[in-house]
Amino acid sequence: MSWATHELENYFIQKHSKVKASFLAIALGAFAPDLITKGFVYGFHIGDWGFGAENPIKFHRGWPGAGFTHSLLFGVVIAALILRFTGSRGWALGFLIGDWAHVVTDINDTAGTMLFFPFSTVQITTGMWKHAAYTGRYNDAAAYYSSPGGLWDTFWLGIVLVFARGTLTKRYFREVVVPADPRVWAWIHRRFNLPERALVAIYRGWLFYGGCRIVAWTLFARFRTDYSWDPSWGGPWYIERVDIYAGTFWEGVWSVTIGAVLTAIALVVCWKLLLRRWWQRGSDPPIVERHGFLAAEPART
Amino acid sequence: MDPAAHRSSRRRTWSWLRRTWSWLRRMWEEHEEGVLYTIAVVVYIPAGVFLKTVVLNWIFGILFPLIVVYLIPTWIRRLRASEPSGRERGRRASGASS
Numbered sequence: 601m602s603w604a605t606h607e608l609e610n611y612f613i614q615k616h617s618k619v620k621a622s623f624l625a626i627a628l629g630a631f632a633p634d635l636i637t638k639g640f641v642y643g644f645h646i647g648d649w650g651f652g653a654e655n656p657i658k659f660h661r662g663w664p665g666a667g668f669t670h671s672l673l674f675g676v677v678i679a680a681l682i683l684r685f686t687g688s689r690g691w692a693l694g695f696l697i698g699d700w701a702h703v704v705t706d707i708n709d710t711a712g713t714m715l716f717f718p719f720s721t722v723q724i725t726t727g728m729w730k731h732a733a734y735t736g737r738y739n740d741a742a743a744y745y746s747s748p749g750g751l752w753d754t755f756w757l758g759i760v761l762v763f764a765r766g767t768l769t770k771r772y773f774r775e776v777v778v779p780a781d782p783r784v785w786a787w788i789h790r791r792f793n794l795p796e797r798a799l800v801a802i803y804r805g806w807l808f809y810g811g812c813r814i815v816a817w818t819l820f821a822r823f824r825t826d827y828s829w830d831p832s833w834g835g836p837w838y839i840e841r842v843d844i845y846a847g848t849f850w851e852g853v854w855s856v857t858i859g860a861v862l863t864a865i866a867l868v869v870c871w872k873l874l875l876r877r878w879w880q881r882g883s884d885p886p887i888v889e890r891h892g893f894l895a896a897e898p899a900r901t
Numbered sequence: 902m903d904p905a906a907h908r909s910s911r912r913r914t915w916s917w918l919r920r921t922w923s924w925l926r927r928m929w930e931e932h933e934e935g936v937l938y939t940i941a942v943v944v945y946i947p948a949g950v951f952l953k954t955v956v957l958n959w960i961f962g963i964l965f966p967l968i969v970v971y972l973i974p975t976w977i978r979r980l981r982a983s984e985p986s987g988r989e990r991g992r993r994a995s996g997a998s999s
Contacts, residue, residue: 607959631959738953797934798971802964804938809962812942816949816957824950 601660601731602705603744603817606630607810608756609701614777615764619888621694622781625682627806629698632678633706637666642737656734661711662844663721670706671717672863675699680875689882689890690780708752710834710841719866720859722852723845728752730839742821745814746828747835750821753814760807768807773800779887934970941969 610626617626641660643652653659661667668674675696683692706713711733712725729747732740744750766772774796778785785799794802821827830836845852884890929936945965949956956962985993 607963741953794967794971798967801966801970805963805966808938808941808945808966809959812945812949813957813962816946816953819946819950820953 601634601709601711601733601744602702602749602752603741604753604810604814605705605756606634606702607806608753608760609705610698610806611760611764611767612756613697613701615767617694617697618776619780619885620690620890621697622688622690622784623694623777623803624781624784625688625691625694626698626701629675629679629695629700630702632695632699633669633674633702637669640666641733642740657711657731657842658844660733661706661713661723661731663714663717667714667721667723667844668717670703670713670715672700672703672715673717673866675703676867676870680870680878683875683878683882687882688783689879689884689894690888692879692882693894694781709749711844716856716859716863719862720855722847722855722859723843724856727834729835730841732839734842735839738820738825741817742825742827743836743839745817745821746830747839748831748833750814750818751831753810757811757814768804770796770800773803777803779885782885933974937970937974938966941966944969 607627607630610623610630613621613626614623637660640651640653641656643650643656645651653665655662655665658667659665661670678699679692679696682695683689686692703713703715707715707724708726708728709731710725710727710729711731712723712727714721715724729749729752730743732743735743745753760767767776778799788794788802789799792798822829827836828838830838834841847855879894945956945962
């Protein structure tokens with residue numbers, strides 16, 4: 601799994617989506633796949649009762665398990681429910697983009713993600729770093745920040761600070777972030793009596809958290825554990841690699857290809873039968889103009 | 902140590918401290934928010950290294966800038982506004998004694 605990338609990529613997405621998607625929805629979408637499952641992956645105790653998955657990696661990314669949360673259709677289903685029940689296109693789209701960004705980013709660890717679930721249960725992975733969640737939270741953090749994962753997070757921090765730094769200004773917040781989602785920001789403003797300075801601090805919170813946790817966990821890994829730094833592909837070497845998929849490479853390629861085609865067909869069918877209607881019924885803030893197939897009114901010929 | 906050299910070294914130290922203090926005050930007056938974000942980073946990272954679970958979680962982490970940049974300064978300002986200043990306290994005390 602990626603650690604800080606899921607917070608940092610939000611600003612990059614925000615830069616490109618501008619007013620078309622809600623930042624808070626992007627952030628929620630980027631958290632969504634791990635929101636409920638992460639606790640069970642690491643395990644936790646309430647009094648004498650212990651909760652946790654027997655096979656953390658399979659539970660996290662496999663099937664049977666909660667691996668479906670890391671699939672493209674999971675994001676579509678939740679985004680569709682958001683669209684149906686709130687009517688907010690910006691929230692539905694923001695959630696979908698954030699969720700998909702998380703799912704696609706997570707293919708970089710050795711566990712991979714079932715992108716095309718339920719049509720394919722094969723995990724797609726680049727194997728850039730080892731998924732070490734089965735070692736517990738602190739060891740996972742130390743392993744991640746001793747592997748290319750730490751570099752991957754730092755790369756995203758650099759991307760945000762170099763290419764998306766404009767999204768961090770008060771002016772951008774005022775002119776883009778709030779107009780894209782005026783109801784929710786206004787609600788936070790009224791409900792908690794927070795001025796703009798406080799709202800900007802919340803907005804910048806994801807960058808703050810992402811950047812600081814890179815430094816804190818790296819310091820922890822370097823100085824408070826005996827984990828050595830191994831930035832080689834597939835590192836760190838001292839963590840055992842656990843693969844969920846047990847088939848051959850070509851069986852996997854075949855399954856993923858079929859899964860990709862069926863997922864694309866399912867998306868088109870869902871859009872034509874249901875989602876387009878919900879989308880047309882939904883609403884946007886006045887500032888938002890949509891073009892192409894997401895235009896507010898279907899083009900009449 | 903030569904007393905003259907000691908005095909001169911002390912003077913230099915005080916002068917450096919005064920300059921640093923005035924620079925800090927100027928920074929605070931001109932870039933209060935920036936200074937508060939810097940404080941947030943400087944406090945959060947070591948706290949995160951030592952209090953991992955409590956500090957390095959997505960709720961506390963995301964809300965930490967709000968706490969340092971807005972909530973604590975606002976709370977301190979309110980506290981200062983509600984308390985009489987030192988001069989005012991002195992005036993009241995002298996008024997009471999006379």
